[in-house]
Amino acid sequence: MAPPALKESPLPDTPISTVLLVIALHAEAAPLVADLRLTQDSQAVFPEGVPWVKYSGTYEGLNVHIVTPGKDGIHGCDPVGTVPASLLTFNSIQVLKPDLIINCGTAGGFQAKGAAIADVYLISETAFHDRRNSIPGYREYGVGALEATPVPKLISALQLKTGVLTTGDSLDHVPEDVVIMKANDAxxxxxxxxxxxxxxxxxxxxxxxxxxxxxxxxxxxxxxxxFLANLSLTAHAIQRTVSKALQFISGKKLSDLQ
Structure with a gap:
């Protein structure tokens, strides 16, 4: 069994004004950029030399920013994985000071849990499945289970599926990963x-x-x-869901989502 997830603190009673969307792939971000009518921001808000890209604008009265890791300078692909995502998120929080972050994007689903292609899930909890460490006290840290910010009213309004997200730095998985993913109830x-x-x-x-x-x-x-066969279909499903989520969030306080 996965260790108990750490719980988020109660949400502050603060009006939502600025929303930061963190997205790993350009192909995942493009439908949203077009739908929300955001424009690429040439203003230098990121450290010099990073390939990160920011799109900004207003939607339903919200200040909306989409950030992506851009393109890897050596290999020319989208810099996927935990390290680029962590760096991008940390710096974006520092410079954009969002009231709320939405991480949206594609994922694999487990048929045993009822997942189907183009289903969109609101994540209830996150954990890692490839940070194996048998040293006493480090196993739980490796799994790193965290409860997501509770938003039951958003779930109800959009009639969203919910589930646990498990994360690893490889597209595929090895048998040891499967054991931990099942323990994570992913x-x-x-x-x-x-x-x-x-x-x-x-x-x-x-x-x-x-x-x-x-x-x-x-x-x-x-x-x-x-993944390649279903990327466009699922990216547009995500776009529709995120647009509806932003419409619901508009004009509300964080506590109104509980």
Missing amino acids: TVKDMEGAAIAYVAHLLSVPLIMLKGVTDIVDSPAATDEE
Whole structure:
């Protein structure tokens, strides 16, 4: 069994004004950028030399920023994984000072938990599955379970599915990962979420996570092929869900989501 998740502190009674969306892939962000009519911000808010990209604008009275890791300067691909996501989230919180973070993006889903392609889940809890450490006292740290910011009214209004997100730095998984993912009671699996949750918890910023299913983890299909085949479909499903979430959040305080 996974160790008990650390709980978030009660939400402050603060009006939501600035929302930061952290997204790992350009292909995941593009439908939202277009739908929310955001524009790429050339203002230098990030450290010199990083490839990070920021899109900004207003939507439903909210100041909205989307940040992505951009493109890796050596390999030319999207810098996926926990390290780029952690750095981007930490710096974005420092410079943009959001009232709320929404981490949205694609994930693998577990058929055994009822997940299907293009389902969108609001994450109830995060944990890691590839930080194995048998030293006494470090096992729980390795799993790093965290409860998400509770938003039952948002879940009810949008009729969202919920589930636990498990995170690792590999697209595929090894048998040891499967054991821990089952112990985590995971419904969806990604490569960034638990790291973003760690940063948000560290800096005490409320966090909502919306994950859309591109591939089925517990199926014989090749993960990379399923992911590429369903990326566009799921990215647009995420876009529709995030737009509805922002509409619901507009004009509310953080405590109004509980």
